[in-house]
Amino acid sequence: MIRCIIIDDEPLAQEVLENLISRFPALKLIGKCNNAIAAFEMLHNQAIDLMFLDIKMPGINGLDFISSLKEPPAVIFTTAFAEHAVQGFELDAVDYLLKPISYERFEKSIHKILKIFKPEGEVQKDYTYFKISGRLIKVPHAELMYAQSVKDYIMLCTTTGNYLTHMTMKYLNELLPSPVFLRVHRSYLVNPSHISRFDKNTIQVGAEVIPVGENYRGNMEKIT
DSSP: OEEEEEEOSOHHHHHHHHHHHHTOTTEEEEEEESSHHHHHHHHHHSOOSEEEEOSSOSSSOHHHHHHHOSSOOEEEEEESOGGGHHHHHHTTOSEEEESSOOHHHHHHHHHHHHHHTSOTTOOOOSEEEEEETTEEEEEEGGGEEEEEEETTEEEEEETTEEEEEEOOHHHHHHHSOTTTSEEEETTEEEOGGGEEEEOSSEEEETTEEEEOOGGGGGGGGGTO
8 A cells, every 4th residue: 555645735636636546546645734844744753655746835845845855755746837847857756747637647647656666576465455435345366357447447347246446447457466367358357267268359257258359369378
């Protein structure tokens, strides 16, 4: 779980970021701050992995704040001003998001963060938490048969039932471990241990016959 905080003096901006963060089970929002001084205190009292940091704030701005920290957490700048982007990346920012921030652009930032917080050799967990109807539900990997993209949602089909969660297939593919799960179609990701039959065009998992996308046929070699 990546522990993060929001630092922004605009309540609406905080609300937007909080909503975006809530859609990603890998992120845990620890707190929100209106200014750099409050953020400084929070950093000294809490273990924080990631900051979503505004630049133009009263008192100390975001650039000066990050420069003042000896060992800052990872930072994603969130601002309405594009002119500070170069300086932001010079301060080793993971990303620089321009307001208003779309879900798609936010998701790209989270892909970058996941790569940073998934060091090679890390022991993989055999479960993943998903946000289902406002609650975090633990889904063991062994029970997850396949996942299907349904517009802006993912249907998780497990041996004990189905769950609908708000995320993209691209994010899910990054979240789940490979080769425990394989992407076989732009709309499907499967658990090979539940495959009962397959050929170059289709895969059967339980009663579901899943198409194999032309761009994903190379992944079929990993099944055998």
